[in-house]
Amino acid sequence: MSATPRTLNLPASKSERRTRLRSIIGGSAGNVIEWYDFLAYSIFSIYFSKAFFPGGSQTAQLLNAAAVAAIGYVVRPLGSWAIGALADRRGRRVALSLSVAMMSVGSLIVALTPTYATIGVAAPAVLVCARLLQGFSMGGEAGTSATYLSEMAPTGRRGFFVGFVQVTVVMGQLVALALMLVLQRLVLTPTQLEEWGWRIPFAIGGVLAVFALYLRRGIAETDAFERHDTGGATQQAERGSLLVLLVKHRRQTFWSIGISVGGTVAFYTFTIYLQKFMVNTTGFSRNEATLITTIALVIYMFFQPLFGLLSDLIGRRPVMLIFGIGGTFLTVPLMHALGATHSALTAFALNLGALAILSGFSSIHWLVKSELFPAKVRALGVGLPFAVVSSVMGGTTEFLALRLKNAGHEAWFFYYVSACAAVSLVTYLLMPETRHRSIIDEEAH
Structure with missing residues (x-):
C-alpha cells in the first residue's frame, strides 16, 4: 500500500x-x-x-x-x-x-x-x-x-x-x-x-x-471530497455545517429519517429481539433459539452484497420496496406464525424470511442516503439522522416489545413494527430513484 x-x-x-x-x-x-x-x-x-x-x-x-x-x-x-x-x-x-x-x-x-x-x-x-x-x-x-x-x-x-x-x-x-x-x-x-x-x-x-x-x-x-476541497469561501464555510444540512437540505434530511424509521425498528426486531421472542413466546430453549438465529444471521450477511448488486441492476427503489411492502404487510402474519410453530426448521425459515425482507433496507440504505446529499454535508447527512433514529427508536424497540408482552398485548408490537415500515414505504414511493440521479455522479461531471 x-x-x-x-x-x-x-x-x-x-x-x-x-x-x-x-x-x-x-x-x-x-x-x-x-x-x-x-x-x-x-x-x-x-x-x-x-x-x-x-x-x-x-x-x-x-x-x-x-x-x-x-x-x-x-x-x-x-x-x-x-x-x-x-x-x-x-x-x-x-x-x-x-x-x-x-x-x-x-x-x-x-x-x-x-x-x-x-x-x-x-x-x-x-x-x-x-x-x-x-x-x-x-x-x-x-x-x-x-x-x-x-x-x-x-x-x-x-x-x-x-x-x-x-x-x-x-x-x-x-x-x-x-x-x-x-x-x-x-x-x-x-x-x-x-x-x-x-x-x-x-x-x-x-x-x-x-x-x-x-x-x-x-x-x-475520495475524489468527491477533494473536488469540494478546492471550492470558494462560501462553499468552504458550508462544509460540515449542521445549519446548512437542516435548512438547505431539509428535504433530503427528512427522507433520510423516513428511510431509517422502519428499517431501524425492523433491524432491532429481527436481529436482536427475535431470539428472546422464540424463547419467551414460541417456547424454544435458549440454545435452540441461539443456534437458529446465528445460522440465519450468517446467511443474512451474504444477502447484503447480493441485494446491493440487485440495486445496481434494477434500481434502489425496487429493492427498498422489498422491505417497505414486505415489512408493512408481512410482519404481522410472520410473527404470528413464528409464535405458533414448534418446528425448529419452520422457525429458521421464518427467521430467514424476515431477514430477507430486512435486506431490502439494510443492504442499501447507507448508499441511498449518500446519493441524496452533496459532498459538503454528505457524511453529516448520512450519519446524523440515522444516529438519532437509532438512539430514539432502535434503543426502545426491545423494551417496547417486552412491555407489551408483559401487559398481555404482544400482538400490538407486531403492528407497531408494520406501522414503522409503512412510514418508510411512503418515503420510498415519494423520494427520487438515486441509481441514475446520484449526486455523487453529478458532482463528478
Whole structure:
C-alpha cells in the first residue's frame, strides 16, 4: 500500500484498481473491528459486571452494566455530528482514523481499568468514560465509513460494494460471539473468565483497532471530497455545517429519517429481539433459539452484497420496496406464525424470511442516503439522522416489545413494527430513484 494517500479517479490501470480495492478493504476492516469493540461490551458484561459493580444481586450488577452500555447509544448522535462534520471539512480519511483511534482507546481502558475492589467508585466512573468514547466513536464511524465506501466504490457496482457495510456490522457481532464461545469452552474456566478473562476481548479489540488505524492511515481520499476541497469561501464555510444540512437540505434530511424509521425498528426486531421472542413466546430453549438465529444471521450477511448488486441492476427503489411492502404487510402474519410453530426448521425459515425482507433496507440504505446529499454535508447527512433514529427508536424497540408482552398485548408490537415500515414505504414511493440521479455522479461531471 502506498505510504502517501492520494485521490483516485475511475481506475484506468491495475495499480489504481488495486489501490482502490485496498482502500475499500481498509475502510471495511476497520468497520468490523469497530463493531466488534462496541458490541463486545454487551456480550461480555455478564462476566465483568461484578468487577465494576460489586454488592447486591447479579441482576442489579447487570442492570448497572446495561445502564453504562446505554450511554454508548445515547452519545452516538453527538459523535455522528462531530466526526461527520470533521469528515466533510477535513476529509473522510482523517475522520475514519480518528474514530477507530477513539474506539481503540476506549477498549484498552476497559481492558486495563482496575476493579472496584482496588480503586473503589473510580472503577465504574472510568468505565463510563470508556463507554462514552466508544459510543462517540461508533456514532461517527457508521455514517463516515458508509460515505467513504459510497464515494470510493465504482459507479456501476456501488450497491454491491456498499452492501458490505452491513456485512461488517453482523461480522463484528459474530466475531465477538465466536471469541466468547472459544474462551468459554476451550480456554478458560468460568471462574477465570470472571476474575480476569473478560479483559481479553477488550485487549484484543484495542490492539486490532490500532491495526485498523494503521490500515486507514494509508487509504486514499475520495475524489468527491477533494473536488469540494478546492471550492470558494462560501462553499468552504458550508462544509460540515449542521445549519446548512437542516435548512438547505431539509428535504433530503427528512427522507433520510423516513428511510431509517422502519428499517431501524425492523433491524432491532429481527436481529436482536427475535431470539428472546422464540424463547419467551414460541417456547424454544435458549440454545435452540441461539443456534437458529446465528445460522440465519450468517446467511443474512451474504444477502447484503447480493441485494446491493440487485440495486445496481434494477434500481434502489425496487429493492427498498422489498422491505417497505414486505415489512408493512408481512410482519404481522410472520410473527404470528413464528409464535405458533414448534418446528425448529419452520422457525429458521421464518427467521430467514424476515431477514430477507430486512435486506431490502439494510443492504442499501447507507448508499441511498449518500446519493441524496452533496459532498459538503454528505457524511453529516448520512450519519446524523440515522444516529438519532437509532438512539430514539432502535434503543426502545426491545423494551417496547417486552412491555407489551408483559401487559398481555404482544400482538400490538407486531403492528407497531408494520406501522414503522409503512412510514418508510411512503418515503420510498415519494423520494427520487438515486441509481441514475446520484449526486455523487453529478458532482463528478
